Amino acid sequence: MRTAAIEVRGARRVYGFGASAMVALDDVDLSIQPGRFVSVIGPSGCGKSTLLRLVAGLEPADRGEVGIHGVSPEEACAAKMVGLVPQTPALLPWLSVLKNVTLPQKVNRAAARRRAAIGEAADRVAPPEPPDMAELLRKAGLAEAAHKLPSELSGGMQQRTAIVRAFGLQPEVLLMDEPFSALDEFTRESLQEQLLDLWDELKTTVLFVTHSVSEAVRLSDAIVVMAAKPGRITDVVNVDLPRPRGRDLLKTPEFHQLEDLIRDKLRGAWHTRVA
Amino acid sequence: MTSLDDYVATSPEIERPVAEAEPSRYSLRHPKSRIGFLRPKVWLPLVVMLVVLGALWEWGARSMPYLLPKLSSIGEALADEPDYYLRNAWVTLWEALLGLGLGFASAFVLAVLVSEHAWARRAIMPVAVVLNVTPLVAIAPVLVVAFGFGPEPKLIVTGLICFFPILINTSVGLRAVPPEVVQVYRTLKASRLEMLWRIRVPSSLPYLFAALRIVFPLSIVGAVVAELSAPGAAAGLGTAISLASTMNRLPVVFASIAMLAVMGSVLLLIVTIAERRVLHWHETTRGAAG
Ligand SMILES: Nc1ncnc2c1ncn2[C@@H]1O[C@H](COP(=O)(O)OP(=O)(O)OP(=O)(O)O)[C@@H](O)[C@H]1O
Ligand SMILES: [Mg+2]
Numbered sequence: 001m002r003t004a005a006i007e008v009r010g011a012r013r014v015y016g017f018g019a020s021a022m023v024a025l026d027d028v029d030l031s032i033q034p035g036r037f038v039s040v041i042g043p044s045g046c047g048k049s050t051l052l053r054l055v056a057g058l059e060p061a062d063r064g065e066v067g068i069h070g071v072s073p074e075e076a077c078a079a080k081m082v083g084l085v086p087q088t089p090a091l092l093p094w095l096s097v098l099k100n101v102t103l104p105q106k107v108n109r110a111a112a113r114r115r116a117a118i119g120e121a122a123d124r125v126a127p128p129e130p131p132d133m134a135e136l137l138r139k140a141g142l143a144e145a146a147h148k149l150p151s152e153l154s155g156g157m158q159q160r161t162a163i164v165r166a167f168g169l170q171p172e173v174l175l176m177d178e179p180f181s182a183l184d185e186f187t188r189e190s191l192q193e194q195l196l197d198l199w200d201e202l203k204t205t206v207l208f209v210t211h212s213v214s215e216a217v218r219l220s221d222a223i224v225v226m227a228a229k230p231g232r233i234t235d236v237v238n239v240d241l242p243r244p245r246g247r248d249l250l251k252t253p254e255f256h257q258l259e260d261l262i263r264d265k266l267r268g269a270w271h272t273r274v275a
Numbered sequence: 276m277t278s279l280d281d282y283v284a285t286s287p288e289i290e291r292p293v294a295e296a297e298p299s300r301y302s303l304r305h306p307k308s309r310i311g312f313l314r315p316k317v318w319l320p321l322v323v324m325l326v327v328l329g330a331l332w333e334w335g336a337r338s339m340p341y342l343l344p345k346l347s348s349i350g351e352a353l354a355d356e357p358d359y360y361l362r363n364a365w366v367t368l369w370e371a372l373l374g375l376g377l378g379f380a381s382a383f384v385l386a387v388l389v390s391e392h393a394w395a396r397r398a399i400m401p402v403a404v405v406l407n408v409t410p411l412v413a414i415a416p417v418l419v420v421a422f423g424f425g426p427e428p429k430l431i432v433t434g435l436i437c438f439f440p441i442l443i444n445t446s447v448g449l450r451a452v453p454p455e456v457v458q459v460y461r462t463l464k465a466s467r468l469e470m471l472w473r474i475r476v477p478s479s480l481p482y483l484f485a486a487l488r489i490v491f492p493l494s495i496v497g498a499v500v501a502e503l504s505a506p507g508a509a510a511g512l513g514t515a516i517s518l519a520s521t522m523n524r525l526p527v528v529f530a531s532i533a534m535l536a537v538m539g540s541v542l543l544l545i546v547t548i549a550e551r552r553v554l555h556w557h558e559t560t561r562g563a564a565g
Contacts, residue, residue, distance in 0.1 A: 056462045077464045084462045090455035094477050094556040103473065107465035149556050169463070 003070040005173055005205035006032040006055055010064035013050050013231075023230035024050040028064070030224065030233065034172070037199060037206045039216035040224045041262065042269060047231025048209045052175050055207060056084055068173055071118055076173070079118050080104070080111035083166035083204075085176040089158035091150040091165075098146040101165040102133045133168050140164050140194055156187035160194065167198050174199075174206045181211060189247070192218060196245065213266070217258045218245055225262065227269035235265045344525040349533060352526035359515075364534045366510040367502065370426060371494040371538075374433025378490070382438045386445035386479075387471065400446075407439040412497070415504040424505045433497030437490040444486035448479025481557050484550040491546050492539040499535060 013025040024047040032038050040048045053059050054066050057073030068076035076082050091100045137146050140160050150158055159179055166174055180188045192215060199206060210216050216223045217239055225235040239258060241249060249255055298304040303313060312318060329346060336343040353360060389396045411432065418428035452474055460470060502513025512531045519527035 053458075056458070058458055058461060074464075077462050080463055082462050084459050086455035086458055088453070088455050090453060090459050092456065092474065092477070094480075104460075104463050107460065107469045107473065108463055111464070151556070151558075165459075175462075 004031045004067070005034040005036070005069055006030065006038075006207060007067040007070075008051070008055065008064070009066075011051075011054055011061045011066060012063040013047070013054060013059070014062050025054070025061075026230035026232050028231075028233055032205055032207065032222075034069075034205050035203050036221045037208065037219055038222045038224060039208045039210055039220040040226060041210055041213065041216050041266065042226030042231075043228050043266070044211075045231075046226040046228035046269070048226060049177055050231065051226075052177050052207065052209055055173070056082055056175050069118065075114070075118065078108070078111065079115035080108060080169050081115060081118070081172040083169050083171035083174045085159075085162050085166045085174070085179045087178045087181060089150065089155075089162040091158060091161055093150055096147050096149060097142060097153070097161050098134060098137065100150065100161060101137065101168050104165060104169050105130050105133075131168060131170065133164070136164050136168055137161075140198070154187075156183050156191060159183065160191060163191075163195060163198070167202055167204075170202055171204055174204050176206065176208045178209050178211060180215065188212075188215070193246075195219070196243075200244070213259050213262045214250065214255075217241075217255060217262065218250065223262055225265045225269055234269050237262060237265065341525075344529055348526040349529045352530040353533070360512075360530060360534050363510050363512045363515045363531070364538060367495065367498050367512045367535070368538060370429040370498040370501070370511065371433055373426075374430040374497060375437045375490060375494040377430060378434035378437035378494075379441055381434070382441035383445055386442050386449060389442075389446045390449035390475065391467065391471070396446075403439060403442055407443070411435045412500045415501045418501070419505040424509070428505060429498050429501035429511075432501040433494050436497040437494050440486040440489045440493075441483070444482040445479050448482025449475045451482065452478050481554055484546070484554060487546050488543065488550070491542040495535060495539050495542070 008028055008030040011025055011028040012023070015022045015024055028047075028051060030051075040051065042048055050059075054061050055068070055073060057066075057077045066073055068081060071079075073082070091097075092103070095103065134143075134146060137143060140163070142157060142160060142164065145153055145157055145161070150161065153161070159182075163176075163179065166176075180191055183191065196219065206219075208216075208219060210219075220239050223237045223239060224233055225237065226232065227234045237258070241254060241258070300307070300309045302308060303310060332343065332346055336345045385399060389399050414435075415428060415432045418431055422428045422431070449471075456474065457470075460474060465473070498511065499513035499516075502511040503517050505514075512535055515531045516528050519525075519531065
């Protein structure tokens with residue numbers, strides 16, 4: 001078996017102390033193979049963002065282990081193998097769109113060497129040359145916006161810019177925390193399509209947090225269902241729908257069946273919380 | 276830095292048709308005309324205000340000739356010896372800007388230290404806040420005793436007065452980066468220096484300019500106060516004021532004050548123009564910059 005792209009074993013994360021302690025994650029196990037698109041869904045406060053922060057190496061687990069392609073999150077980040085798309089676009093307002101998406105290539109220049117070393121250790125091919133960001137922007141429909149400031153773009157275009165910025169690194173692992181939650185239904189759908197196109201081309205592993213059942217079903221190879229108090233994984237559902245997943249698929253009975261299944265599991269997650 | 280205008284000018288889609296449909300930016304018919312200040316709506320209120328103030332002044336000067344000189348005699352004082360005022364203004368300006376530069380450099384370095392290290396913040400900020408509410412101009416006489424009538428006490432007072440607004444605003448600005456931005460660049464393991472230079476310093480610029488708008492005119496206040504408390508000093512508008520007032524030459528006093536007002540306004544104007552250039556991306560200047 002290949003090394004998992006994301007491996008979480010027995011992870012636990014507690015905020016606060018004593019009586020006010022909050023178990024955000026309790027004994028979480030998760031293994032994601034390279035190139036898979038996995039969504040995380042669950043009620044608010046069940047620890048989805050916390051899980052993402054552990055994988056991104058932004059905070060340590062109190063117990064358990066997190067690995068990315070066999071190395072720690074810190075090492076993976078130092079090699080720029082991890083891309084993050086937060087809930088807000090997080091663009092720098094004084095830089096043009098093009099400069100915003102090229103800035104990641106300018107920081108931490110030692111990363112390429114580190115990444116090559118990890119690539120050899122894991123017996124995988126070294127990452128290709130950095131892509132032409134103007135070309136990537138064009139593919140994402142942002143050609144005209146390239147020289148504009150973020151404040152001159154719509155929310156959907158800003159979020160698309162954030163996605164291009166993350167893909168521009170050609171990361172091994174892409175972490176996305178509800179990237180489309182602030183957008184309207186139609187923008188959301190077209191961005192889902194573009195995300196799938198980019199993912200298809202660059203074949204990275206994606207861990208995608210969402211509140212939307214249909215978004216999870218449409219995008220994912222597998223859906224992780226979580227429950228709160230303590231935050232934990234209750235189910236992992238495989239999505240065996242054919243790709244590419246165009247708009248027509250959304251109307252098929254198979255799609256609806258899966259949606260219903262996930263909704264049932266989510267309801268189950270709610271009930272275990274109350275009990 | 277490429278501005279948006281460059282882009283629009285070179286972009287083929289929006290070339291001729293729009294340019295012909297709209298009146299020139301140098302015509303009053305353009306809604307955002309560059310000469311929009313020529314419209315009476317813009318200049319009339321100020322002119323009326325100035326006329327009213329001038330009339331009040333003249334009335335005051337006539338009824339209290341020992342307190343207020345007539346505007347015409349102030350003008351004469353300026354016209355008689357323009358060199359005298361320019362020379363002294365130059366000295367004061369020099370003191371103000373040099374002191375400001377010293378205050379700025381030390382405040383900026385400390386702001387970086389304070390924003391990067393919690394221990395530095397805990398050590399420095401309480402002291403800074405207490406010193407900030409202390410009337411620093413009151414230490415000017417002490418400094419004159421310590422350093423004599425040379426430029427040192429003036430630079431120190433000016434530097435101290437300018438120091439705190441810059442320290443406080445910049446240290447807030449350096450830490451005002453949204454957490455999501457920090458997370459994105461932390462997952463790229465951008466170094467501290469890269470974070471500072473590429474992200475924190477640019478985000479602090481709006482805060483820094485807010486401080487500069489306070490501190491540039493304030494630097495002149497600092498220099499003048501220091502001159503006033505060193506009665507033997509050789510030059511400077513503050514010195515000119517204290518000399519002239521001991522000799523009861525009111526027009527000279529007010530002519531010097533007028534010079535100070537003009538200097539302060541010009542400095543403020545320079546800061547405002549620089550702010551519009553540098554912060555063209557920021558909400559406070561967008562639209563205004565046109
Ligand atoms: N820095 C923190 N300090 C204290 N408590 C925290 C912190 N971060 C998260 N928590 C708590 O941990 C729990 C899980 O939070 P988390 O943000 O991971 O949930 P989530 O599943 O992402 O929720 P949502 O869907 O609302 O984004 C919540 O109860 C939250 O209050
Ligand atoms: Mg969250």
